Amino acid sequence: MAQMTPLRRRLLDDMTVRNLSPATQQSYVYAVAKFSRFFGVPPDRLGVEEVRAYQIHLAGRGMSWSHINQVSCALRFFFGVTLDRQDAAVRIVSAKEPKKLPTVLSPDEIARFLQAVPGLRNRTALTTAYSAGLRVSEVVTLRIGDIDSSRMVIRVEHGKGGKDRYVMLSPQLLAILRTYWRLARPAHWLFPGRAGDQPVSVGTLQAACRVATREAGLEKSVTVHILRHSFATHLLEAGTDIRIIQVLLGHARLTTTAIYTRVATHLIASTTSPLDHLTLDVVPPS
Numbered sequence: 001m002a003q004m005t006p007l008r009r010r011l012l013d014d015m016t017v018r019n020l021s022p023a024t025q026q027s028y029v030y031a032v033a034k035f036s037r038f039f040g041v042p043p044d045r046l047g048v049e050e051v052r053a054y055q056i057h058l059a060g061r062g063m064s065w066s067h068i069n070q071v072s073c074a075l076r077f078f079f080g081v082t083l084d085r086q087d088a089a090v091r092i093v094s095a096k097e098p099k100k101l102p103t104v105l106s107p108d109e110i111a112r113f114l115q116a117v118p119g120l121r122n123r124t125a126l127t128t129a130y131s132a133g134l135r136v137s138e139v140v141t142l143r144i145g146d147i148d149s150s151r152m153v154i155r156v157e158h159g160k161g162g163k164d165r166y167v168m169l170s171p172q173l174l175a176i177l178r179t180y181w182r183l184a185r186p187a188h189w190l191f192p193g194r195a196g197d198q199p200v201s202v203g204t205l206q207a208a209c210r211v212a213t214r215e216a217g218l219e220k221s222v223t224v225h226i227l228r229h230s231f232a233t234h235l236l237e238a239g240t241d242i243r244i245i246q247v248l249l250g251h252a253r254l255t256t257t258a259i260y261t262r263v264a265t266h267l268i269a270s271t272t273s274p275l276d277h278l279t280l281d282v283v284p285p286s
Helices: 002-017 022-039 048-060 065-082 107-115 120-132 136-140 171-184 202-216 224-237 242-249 254-262 265-270
Strands: 153-156 165-168
Touching: 002 022, 002 065, 022 048, 022 065, 048 065, 107 120, 107 202, 107 224, 120 136, 120 153, 120 171, 120 202, 120 224, 136 202, 136 224, 165 242, 202 224, 224 242, 242 254
Parallel strands: none
Antiparallel strands: 153 165
């Protein structure tokens, strides 16, 4: 666009002064040019409302959130630095990707899934993952000594963020682990790999999940993390305080755990509406 030539030069100079990489410079110039072309006018004649409309346009075309945010950064730089319109720049916000609700299996689906897991070690490991809500990295690094049957807890060392924590040891899981130990006789790692001196790999358990999903005839794609999501949701639906679930999952912030309140459908369904405390005649008087 002929009208954009001086602006393009100014934009390039501003980016060069601020030591932006050649790749970033190219992407910014391209983003501003497309923004201008979309409205058919020079970009310095456009404003925040056009930026917002353009963001919606990109989202409607199915552009990725990272692409939309890259365009937003380019336009924020263009308005704030090249045009020196800080009032407009601060109002250009990056798009926030909507958080997807986690996939959750029903208790019946959990039972079908676990019964379809091939191999004693893999089945016991995945049963442990669901029973205690463990991350896959936490399951594979469990040691024999982490199972404390006298206190009925499992010690999780070096969880996410390097933090240790305790989770519950289900009586049923304890019985399963004792049977597993009698049959497999693990020496150090609770779930050893083929060599024995190393724990089972994360990939092995995820592969076992794929096999079990297929054998159980489940339409949902099941991973170890889906078992963790299901653990948290089932606890919440059973009435467990969300702060206890936070501790069990090892979440640093309660807001992270709060996402499960959006998928605990049994809890939602059992919540009394304020309408139920009113006495109303549905049929109006004639």
